[in-house]
Amino acid sequence: MSRVQIVLFSKNGWDRGAQGVAGAGRRLADGLGAELHAVVLGPADDALKNGLAAAAQKVQVVSALEEYQPEPALAAAASLCDGAAAVLFGNDTYSQEIVPRLAHRLGGAPMADAQKLEVKDGRIHVTRSAYGGKALSEYVMKATPAVIWVRSRALEPAEGDVGGAVEEATVELPEAKLRITERHEEAQEGASLEEAEIIVSGGRGLGGPEPFEQMLAPLADVMHAVQGASRAACDAGWVPPNWQVGQTGKKVAPELYLAIAISGASQHLLGMGDSKVVAAINTDADAPIFKHCSFGIVEDYKNVVPLLTEKLKEMQS
Amino acid sequence: MNILVCIKQILDPDLPARDFKIDAANKEADPKGANKVTNIFCENALETALQLREKAGGGKVTAITYGPEGAEDSLRKALAMTVDEAVLVINDKHSKPDAIAVGKVLAAAARKLGDFDLVMVGRESGDWGLGQTGGVLAEELGLPSLAFVDEVDPDGDGLKLQRQTDNGSEVATVKPPALVLITNNENNVPRIPKTRDVMMSYRKPLQKLTLEELGVADEAVGDGHTAFEVTNLYVPEKSVSCEFVQGDSLDEKVTELARRIHGIVASVN
């Protein structure tokens, strides 16, 4: 029987991203009349094992890959995914890194940032953004396996429980010529951007790093929000690169996304288009962001943000 | 230090959405009215390469592209940024070749052009944004690779790579040869060429190669999309209209804004 393979890294555990990959894998396998198998590159905790075993008939854990190194991880994935009809990954750093190499090593076809997967006449079709979010594109995957990283948090988790078996997999791992020697995690207060329900994002119009700290941080605080930014603000070094929302930053889907002094370039919209409600503060009534907003105010942020913070504080007490 | 930087010319991604049109027959953006520019991450890669050449106290940087004749403009700009050599592999066969085809062509060119210590590629392009060429090329050349790199430094007889991750950064070391996919940070913003260098760029060598000269047989790249193919391209409809908060004074407007925000915040927490 043919099989669809999902591949996860231990780092993020059974988070919403992992659940989205499992859901996408389950539905793709059903569409192809295939089994679903899962591989964890690295040790897996119980939540991850149990979550995967509910969605996949077989779960293989490569505990020997204690910490991610690109070459051994790639070799393990290639050995365990060989023969699959399709291989799905999430949208984390390591997945994005591994997908094109794995696809080519297996003689298959790579695909990135899939928002929708469908099976038509036995072939896999992918829908995704193109031209920096100005268009949507549809692809048919021609070479096998299709190796695809998906916009995992936007995809529904799997339903039911197939009661899959969990086993330890041993694979021959090559010596790493390139070695990751240091890992630094930046503490984003509260939830990560991708899991956040409320986001306060700032752009170039803020004019420097101070407003992020002195005005947007207190506002984010009363809103129980996580802070994000446009690429222009990240490029300027005002905030860390991993605050960036957009095509080449985080893909977020909060209940509320408040864009402050952000123009709303298509590449930025691509990262926050799945937000339930978008609101904006901008001096320019013609800024494209207002075409993607539920509500907003045309005004200088300096006049709005401190006052807004005060009013929200009052409403909460 | 012998560095190869692979670059791509694309339709200007800063083209406003209202001017963006689709050529439905060819399933790609209508190039009419839009400028062609070098993909920004390729320029970040060029800048990173030039800085590495400086830090290493010398070396050679070669820029290469697989594209139509018009892509020469991107190579001239790279020369003006002071890369040492430029190579155009002429693509007169495939419109939007897939990553597998591009990777095979660039690999053949890299092998023909000599021994490179480091191959640099942008993390993805501003048009289709698939981000796969670098990985395929690394696989073709059998090189260790790292993605999302934003700084490269000499480190003894090796290289020290710094890269961005989902929630922080990582440092890696490697002995050349290797391949890196470059992303942007505040330190690799592409330099603006000096007028003198722009003039000089037209006197620098620019080599043109055909697929035949590279020995890339037609079967190897096929019709340019053996791996996957675009079946549809369209501009999605959207139906949001913004309500600007009303009020006679700033205070009233912000109160209305706060009320709406509070409603959502309270429902979430």
Ligand SMILES: Cc1cc2nc3c(=O)[nH]c(=O)nc-3n(C[C@H](O)[C@H](O)[C@H](O)COP(=O)(O)OP(=O)(O)OC[C@H]3O[C@@H](n4cnc5c(N)ncnc54)[C@H](O)[C@@H]3O)c2cc1C
């Ligand atoms: C390949 C590629 C990938 C990209 N990826 C991303 C990405 O992931 N994320 C991303 O964000 N961008 C991305 N970009 C960049 C994107 O095209 C825009 O350049 C960027 O989003 C602009 O950021 P901004 O809105 O902060 O700045 P600007 O476009 O300069 O907008 C600033 C806004 O602030 C407003 N303003 C100014 N002063 C005030 C004030 N006092 N009060 C209130 N408002 C004020 C202005 O009216 C303006 O609307 C990408 C581009 C390319 C080519």
